[in-house]
Amino acid sequence: MIIQRSFSGSVVAFLSLVFLATTACKSKEEEAASSVVTVQASHPTVGPISEEIAADAILAPLSQAAIAPRISAPILREYVQRGQRVKQGQLLIALDDRDLRGAAADSRGTVTTANAALTTAVNASIPEDVKKAETDVAQARAARDVAVRTADERKKLFQEGALSGRDADTAYAAAVQAQSTYDVATKHLEGVMSTTRATSKQTAEGQLTSAKGKLMSAEAQVSYAQLRSPINGVVTDRPLFPGETAQSGATIITVMDTSSLLAKLHLAQPSAQKLHVGDKAEIKIPGVDDPLEGTVSFLSPALDAGSTTVEVWVKLSNPSGIFKVGTPVHTTLSGTTVSNAMQVPSAAIVPSADGSTAVVVIGADGSSHKRTVKVGIRTPETVQIVSGLAPTDNVITEGGYGLDDGTKVKIGKPGADVDEDDKPAAGRAAEDKG
Template identity: 55%
Template sequence: MARIQTIRTHTLIVILFSAFLSLETGCKKTEELPTPEVTVQAVHPEVGSISEQIAADATLAPLAQAAIAPKVTAPVRKFYVQRGSHVKAGQLLASLESSDLEAAAMDNKGAYRSAQAVYETTTRATALEDYTKAQLDLTQAKATLDLNQSIVAARSQLLAQGAIPGRDLDTAKATLVQSQAAYDIAKQHFDAVQQVSREASLENARGQLASAKGKYLGAQAQLSYTEIRSPIDGVITDRPLFAGETAGAGMPVITVMDTSALLAKLHIAQVQAQQLTLGAAAEITVPGITDPVAAKVSLISPALDPGSTTVEVWLRVENPKGLFRAGTSVHAVITGRTAANATLIPTEAVQTAADGTTKSVMVIAADGSAHKRPVVLGIQTATTVQVLSGLTTTDSVITTGAYGLEDGTKVKVGAPDADKPDSSNTVDKPGAAKKADQ
């Protein structure tokens, strides 16, 4: 029994010793495993210029447009243009049937000429004749009065000398009273003709002439409405009727657009509009046109749109060859504020905290570990962002691979996996960090 007990003891010792050796070996192997490293892509911040890009959808509108509608209802006699015809301001585009209006204009023209003749007669004959007759009557009455006054004076002397009887003087005085009354009447008539009658006759003649002229001009205007002319230079974009169809008063029969330049009308936020100035550079992307088209800001609305509280902005796009068409939907990008000598990093390097406002980046320390660093950003574009504070050009900023990376994780800069889309190609990005930096 003692021998069996001894064998069991030795066996237990061997097992424990073997377990101890296995545990020690496992610990050594664990300690010998290298710390894992995460492969990332990184860049150095660069100093350069960056401009704010304000993007919005817009619709092209003509520089000027006129939907021409006649003022009279009449059948269309003839069209002189087709859709697509280029026209000049004042050019005749169409004519309406106007026989009745021509007759009315001719009738009023005759009445106008008649009124002119009456006016000439009144001013040069009738009124002058009345004035002359009244003047002659006054002169004759004055001569008769003077004669009778001299007779009364002479007979008064003769009566004083006893040469004539008293009844002769009385007769002369009675005749003098009659001639004085005749003179007063002639004087009043002359004054009336001179001041009232002549002016009234002339005014009546003027009124009749003005009335006849107004009717004639009205008839001429009605006749002119049957000729439809273009108010602007442009191109015919719509002509809904054909010759012989009736054009209704107030209904457009021809539309003219000035498309020598087009306006891209868009709405942007008030904060963005405050950064814009007239003449600011812009680009629009037109469907079917490969390259972006240059444009300029031509109008910034001084008031907000009451419905959306946005600001309407117009971009002028030159269209000398007529390549672009009004009504086309386009995408516009306006160059806003610009910062020179700015610290720039790729946009994808920026991480946003859960609060939506705090921004940070992952920076590689000298020992190869990644650390989160808060930054303050300025102007941002789709690919590049301005860093106002938090980075220097000597920092190495992780662009790809920083998502979900723990602070202090060992990293190494390397190329992206070949089987993954290369969304962070560092060739065109500011200050791409090289492997040699490690």
């Protein structure tokens, strides 16, 4: 009886030892398996990469005309409605211009009068002045000739003793006076021919020119009453109605050219310097699934004084008018491009304690190792590696953040449980034995 109890106790003790040994073995294997971190990894790729310059903007029209009258007058008629397409030169609004047309008619009458005055001056007044001056010269010449002959005859009679000296002197004085009168008439004729005639014509021409200028001004005032579109586009605003008074200088109709829209970006100078007119850009519009293609159409030659940025215009074709002015958009442009760049996914980049940039690679021993790298161009998807990495390195692309150096890793889906097949063989044997 004593022997049986001793044997039974020995068996129980043996089984307990085996159970404890099996449990300890399983605990070690489970601890070893749980220390392996599952990650995703890939080798660096080599290919072209372009720097992406992104900015937000508001779509603006290609051109815009805020049309304001130059005169204050009631609106007589409106020929277009909001949303209507118009062409350059098309009549949009007519103002009441009856008083202006009356002033223009008065100016045309003044021009007619001035033109007649010029005709009279050239064909009548001026020739009469010349003719009178020529007549005066002829009369003065005849009187001079008579006085000279008389003086000569009396001088001869005086020499013969048939005439007194006094009478001879009187005849001589009359001849001198006649010569003076002739000289004055000749100079007057010359003045009429050279000065008076030209001055009278110029005066008449000046009056005609002045009258024509006033007519042009009056006709311009009449034209101001008709508001025409300076561009092709769409009427976007027309706040007044017929009968209301349009004030001079106040916008009463707005036309926008929306056949193309402009995303006006403000970029830092280093980024703007990498762009050229004609470069392509991607424009993302809310509600539109796929990005649209735009083109750089303008680069400001000067910095904005307030923000020290460069204004860049990206042109978006909009022939159907489905995109609206004022829509917020996100624009991406390509800057510097490297044709053969070593690249890794952006998620592979991890920060280092010293502030440098690093990646985590899988060593030959299956452990993780952080490696400092120098990066170049960054995009939302990939990052250029300038130095610090080889094409054969296996870089952890997901699950590497926060890993300590030397951590055992395996490639799989991060966060997945360790499968039965992944357990060490010794652990499975111990479990089978238990």
